[in-house]
Amino acid sequence: MVLAELGSKITNALKKLNKADVVNEEVLKACLNEIVTALLQADVNVHQVKKLRDNITMQFKLQEEEGADLRNLIKRAVVEELSRMLETEKKPYQPKKGKSNVIMFVGLQGSGKTTTCTKYAYYYHKKGWRTSLVCADTFRAGAFDQLKQNATKVRIPFYGSYTETDPVAIAEEGVRQFKKEGFEMIIVDTSGRHKQESELFDEMKQVAEAIKPDEIIFVMDSSIGQACYDQALAFRKAVDVGSVIITKLDGHAKGGGALSAVTATESPIIFIGTGEHFDDFEEFEAKSFIKRLLGLGDIEKIVNIVKEAVPLEDQPKLLEKISSGNFTLRDMQSQYKNILKIGSFSQFLSFLPGVGTSLMGKMNEKESIARVKKFICIMDSMTNEELDGIKPLNPSRILRIAKGSGALVQEVNVMLEEYKRLKTMIEKMGKSKLAKGNDLANLARNPGQVMGKLKNIVDPRMLQQLGGMDNLMNMMKEVGKMEGMGDMANMLKMFGKK
Ligand code: GDP
Ligand code: MG
Numbered sequence: 496m497v498l499a500e501l502g503s504k505i506t507n508a509l510k511k512l513n514k515a516d517v518v519n520e521e522v523l524k525a526c527l528n529e530i531v532t533a534l535l536q537a538d539v540n541v542h543q544v545k546k547l548r549d550n551i552t553m554q555f556k557l558q559e560e561e562g563a564d565l566r567n568l569i570k571r572a573v574v575e576e577l578s579r580m581l582e583t584e585k586k587p588y589q590p591k592k593g594k595s596n597v598i599m600f601v602g603l604q605g606s607g608k609t610t611t612c613t614k615y616a617y618y619y620h621k622k623g624w625r626t627s628l629v630c631a632d633t634f635r636a637g638a639f640d641q642l643k644q645n646a647t648k649v650r651i652p653f654y655g656s657y658t659e660t661d662p663v664a665i666a667e668e669g670v671r672q673f674k675k676e677g678f679e680m681i682i683v684d685t686s687g688r689h690k691q692e693s694e695l696f697d698e699m700k701q702v703a704e705a706i707k708p709d710e711i712i713f714v715m716d717s718s719i720g721q722a723c724y725d726q727a728l729a730f731r732k733a734v735d736v737g738s739v740i741i742t743k744l745d746g747h748a749k750g751g752g753a754l755s756a757v758t759a760t761e762s763p764i765i766f767i768g769t770g771e772h773f774d775d776f777e778e779f780e781a782k783s784f785i786k787r788l789l790g791l792g793d794i795e796k797i798v799n800i801v802k803e804a805v806p807l808e809d810q811p812k813l814l815e816k817i818s819s820g821n822f823t824l825r826d827m828q829s830q831y832k833n834i835l836k837i838g839s840f841s842q843f844l845s846f847l848p849g850v851g852t853s854l855m856g857k858m859n860e861k862e863s864i865a866r867v868k869k870f871i872c873i874m875d876s877m878t879n880e881e882l883d884g885i886k887p888l889n890p891s892r893i894l895r896i897a898k899g900s901g902a903l904v905q906e907v908n909v910m911l912e913e914y915k916r917l918k919t920m921i922e923k924m925g926k927s928k929l930a931k932g933n934d935l936a937n938l939a940r941n942p943g944q945v946m947g948k949l950k951n952i953v954d955p956r957m958l959q960q961l962g963g964m965d966n967l968m969n970m971m972k973e974v975g976k977m978e979g980m981g982d983m984a985n986m987l988k989m990f991g992k993k
Contacts, residue, residue, distance in 0.1 A: 612684040740767065
């Protein structure tokens with residue numbers, strides 16, 4: 496991710512504060528110069544950058560005399576000012592569960608609208624919303640096929656037409672049908688043109704008039720940097736844009752400029768696209784984003800993600816199983832499913848302090864996720880008795896499971912090996928104090944001992960990505976202070992050694 500470069504440049508500038516013997520105006524100036532250069536290179540508007548520099552300098556001068564901790568003051572001021580650069584007062588529309596939310600997507604051709612519609616749909620689908628997609632793009636050849644393919648991949652119902660040429664008619668009919676069927680999310684993809692043309696804007700207005708969307712989301716390609724400002728204003732003038740999604744932040748040096756320029760138009764950014772895959776999609780919240788960019792982590796966010804993925808009531812049951820050493824294939828299956836619910840693991844990791852966006856290897860994650868998916872698929876082909884360990888898995892059963900899941904016998908065996916390894920490990924842990932009560936409460940109390948154990952469990956490559964053992968330990972201490980984190984250690988184990 497190119498934004499990570501911006502993050503590490505700013506982090507490096509801040510690190511120099513630690514090296515200075517005394518923090519004075521000169522040191523601040525040198526640090527700010529580096530930050531300013533990095534921001535300008537990311538195409539952030541010159542006036543915004545100047546404002547940031549002035550505000551930080553002012554805060555510094557105000558408190559310099561009071562003998563405050565100036566290093567921390569500067570760091571905090573940088574985080575604050577960068578966040579402010581990406582914050583809007585206007586709040587985006589909050590979809591409501593249990594009713595039909597009609598969301599219309601607009602944007603230029605090639606900006607990533609159709610891809611983003613699918614990502615957005617998939618995001619809500621994974622959260623358990625009844626989600627649907629409507630293709631109202633009749634301008635681009637093959638538009639319906641593209642949406643159909645995307646929707647099929649993520650298993651979301653779709654509506655479109657090969658014969659109808661009026662986008663208004665399609666949008667109206669699609670929304671009508673999905674409303675009737677009680678869908679909670681009805682996402683309407685519209686056509687784009689290569690540039691802003693009056694025809695495009697007329698069509699947008701007509702579609703909006705016909706379907707009366709609850710929200711209009713404007714999709715914009717980040718590669719144009721601060722030129723996003725004019726484009727965002729032009730679209731807002733034409734239709735009532737409520738919020739913005741910025742795409743392709745994985746591939747362009749101008750991402751920072753795009754984000755700050757859009758915010759300057761007072762349109763809230765709600766998600767960012769960071770790749771071509773449907774889960775290369777991140778919720779956007781200014782402060783959290785900046786903290787992660789600078790590797791400061793966002794512990795609250797982690798707690799929320801884990802809480803959402805692992806229902807609290809399931810946690811004691813799991814701990815009980817662990818302490819009794821009775822860990823079945825079914826338990827492994829449900830743990831794996833929890834991991835998938837978290838979605839992107841590298842994104843999850845970026846919320847940890849000291850990890851940031853730069854340290855994450857996406858390839859490694861994709862492999863891990865694919866492996867987890869394969870294992871789940873294999874376990875889905877097992878009978879209840881096999882999952883609960885009542886019927887032993889003999890060669891003929893293994894052959895049947897392999898055939899049923901489209902896997903190789905070898906792959907089923909690898910999965911069973913993994914299960915055995917996990918079971919042995921968990922039985923050992925069950926006998927130790929680790930599994931009693933809250934794992935993480937123990938971690939916080941006695942990290943050294945627990946970490947010694949974890950070291951044998953966690954994949955060394957993963958450990959490296961997490962910034963080494965010391966960092967992991969600090970992280971765990973932080974996390975251990977929070978409540979409701981009972982399953983965090985388990986999550987790490989699931990991605991354990993191969
Ligand atoms: P539309 O014309 O606005 O509907 O744009 P599409 O959804 O068809 O996307 C245009 C191209 O951009 C496709 O090749 C997508 O795979 C690609 N794309 C969309 N979003 C992203 C993103 O966040 N990152 C990257 N790298 N590519 C993207
Ligand atoms: Mg499209």
